[in-house]
Amino acid sequence: xxxxxxxxxxxxxxxxxxxxxxxxxxxxxxxxxxxxxxxxxxxxxxxxxxxxxxxxxxxxxxxxxxxxxxxxxxxxxxxxxxxxxxxxxxxxxxxxxxxxxxxxxxxxxxxxxxxxxxxxxxxxxxxxxxxxxxxxxxxxxxxxxxxxxxxxxxxxxxxxxxxxxxxxxxxxxxxxxxxxxxxxxxxxxxxxxxxxxxxxxxxxxxxxxxxxxxxxxxxxxxxxxxxxxxxxxxxxxxxxxxxxxxxxxxxxxxxxxxxxxxxxxxxxxxxxxxxxxxxxxxxxxxxxxxxxxxxxxxxxxxxxxxxxxxxxxxxxxxxxxxxxxxxxxxxxxxxxxxxxxxxxxxxxxxxxx
Ligand code: MRU
Numbered sequence: 001x002x003x004x005x006x007x008x009x010x011x012x013x014x015x016x017x018x019x020x021x022x023x024x025x026x027x028x029x030x031x032x033x034x035x036x037x038x039x040x041x042x043x044x045x046x047x048x049x050x051x052x053x054x055x056x057x058x059x060x061x062x063x064x065x066x067x068x069x070x071x072x073x074x075x076x077x078x079x080x081x082x083x084x085x086x087x088x089x090x091x092x093x094x095x096x097x098x099x100x101x102x103x104x105x106x107x108x109x110x111x112x113x114x115x116x117x118x119x120x121x122x123x124x125x126x127x128x129x130x131x132x133x134x135x136x137x138x139x140x141x142x143x144x145x146x147x148x149x150x151x152x153x154x155x156x157x158x159x160x161x162x163x164x165x166x167x168x169x170x171x172x173x174x175x176x177x178x179x180x181x182x183x184x185x186x187x188x189x190x191x192x193x194x195x196x197x198x199x200x201x202x203x204x205x206x207x208x209x210x211x212x213x214x215x216x217x218x219x220x221x222x223x224x225x226x227x228x229x230x231x232x233x234x235x236x237x238x239x240x241x242x243x244x245x246x247x248x249x250x251x252x253x254x255x256x257x258x259x260x261x262x263x264x265x266x267x268x269x270x271x272x273x274x275x276x277x278x279x280x281x282x283x284x285x286x287x288x289x290x291x292x293x294x295x296x297x298x299x300x301x302x303x304x305x306x307x308x309x310x311x312x313x314x315x316x317x318x319x320x321x322x323x324x325x326x327x328x329x330x331x332x333x334x335x336x337x338x339x340x341x342x343x344x345x346x347x348x349x350x351x352x353x
Contacts, residue, residue, distance in 0.1 A: 008165040008208045010055050011062075013130070016069055018062045020050045023166060027207040035059075038067035038085030045092040045099070048198070052167020053241045053277055054136045057098030058129075060089045064106045065122070065129035072118035082110070082121075094289040095250055095318045097242040097279040102132055133169050139274040140171035142332035147177030147237070147272050148184050150328065150335065155181075155234040158191045158224055161252035162204035163239025163272065173239040173272040175205065177330060182214055189215040191233060195252060196221055197297045197315065221254050228265040236262045237330075240273040247323030247339035248285025253316055259325040268327040275331055275349040285320035293317045 012019050018035040024047070025031050033049045035041045041063030044050050050059050067085040071078050086103055093099060109128040113121045151157065157178060161167075164175030171179060181188050190209055195201035202218055209216040219227065227233050236258055242250040249255070249271050262269040282288055295313035300306055307313065329336040329344075336343050 007212055008170075010052075010166050010169065011050060011059060011133075013062065013133075016066060018059065018066060020044050020059065021166070022049050023051055023204060024048055026166075026203050035063065036066055037070050038063045038088050041066070042088045042092040045089070051200070052162060052164075053096035053098040053239065054140070054168040054173070054274060055166070056093065056096050057102035057276065058133050058136055058169045060092075060099050061102040061106055061129040061132040063089050064103070065126040068118070068122035068125045072122040078118040078121070093291060095241045095291045096277075097282075098274075098276050101276045105132065136169040136274065136276075137171055139276075139332040140168050140173055140176040141180070143173060143272055143274065143330050144171060144176035144180030146332070146335050147270065147330035148181035148186070150268070150270060150330070151177065151181045151186060151188060151235060151237075153186045154188075155186070156189050156191060156232060158193065158227070158233045158236045158258065159205060160193045160201065160221075160236075160238050160255050160258050161195045162200040162208070163237075164205055164208045166204050166208055167239060172208075173274065173330075174237045174270075175208070177237055177270070177272050178209075178214065179212070189217065191217050191219055191224075191227065193219060193221045193224055193254065193258070195254060197301065198293075198317075199301065200252065221257075224258055225261045228261055228267055233262075233265075233267055235268045235270060237270040237272060240271050240277050241318055242282070242288050243271070243273060243278045243329065243339075243344070244282045244285045244288060244323075245278075245280050245344055246284045246341045247326060247329065247344055248288075249321040249323070249326060250285060250288045250290070250318050251321065253319050256319040256321045256325075259321040263325050269321075269325055270328050270330055271321075271326050272330040275333065275347060278331075278344060278347065278349065280345070280349075285322065288318075288320060290319070291317040 164172035192201040192205040298313040
């Protein structure tokens, strides 16, 4: 089992089972969902048991590895069934590129096994999934260190959605920067936007920061402009689901609004993500697929409906923040100020994309 990086554990391997902290139930209940293959891992991603770009990628890698183990037991039609597992996972959610990055990586490992027996292939895939898991924690720790230098002592930091330990295999990206700054002795407080409609800020960011004793104040999304205008926010830091080759950022719906406000008030707007989140194959943000979720998540929540029955509603789950609004991109290999196509193409990973 890979060692947990923080007090908050998002996913863990227990024997031949992947255990996922059920993020639909937080903070009211701490429950685990168990997955043993590709179909249940894909369903957990689709249903938001596990969410956040890096955590989705790690889950997909384990989904393939566990499916290969299951299939190796009978060895019948191993190749075609494993192929189907890749398809079911790829169809789970469209925006976070880490999902496709992890599946590509698992496919490369599979290809390298050549004519090996199914059991040997399954072994290699499990080792690869464990590596994806461990590398995510390491990347977050590294980017946390780089990003921490950007935050002054006493900074009041606005974040949107949850880009914390819960969105990754551990430590977090945006909240990883906060954690690393706190570990370095800085007094940092977080202002968490609630993140309508799925409430990742209110339910998840508030919960995981509270669990670690990092000061957090919850606001509704509509309050951030007011606080910025009053000088109560020193920096904004968010995660990303996919960064286009030109530096445009897809992240949780509402991020773009915060970035525009930050620019208007001269507040730095930072994006923290591992290199796996940069999609060099997509030239600009407008080409990133945006997940459209059920309108019922807008007209109500958790069994309560507040909008009139039958009203039309929209639920695009992500938006695009143009690169021009990004003060810096924080990655595990360093900080890219004012990211653009030239700077991103010089980052490691471009050649293998
Ligand atoms: O719909 P979600 O909860 O999966 O969206 C998550 C986000 O938008 C995060 O900010 C992003 O994945 C970065 S997580 C380190």
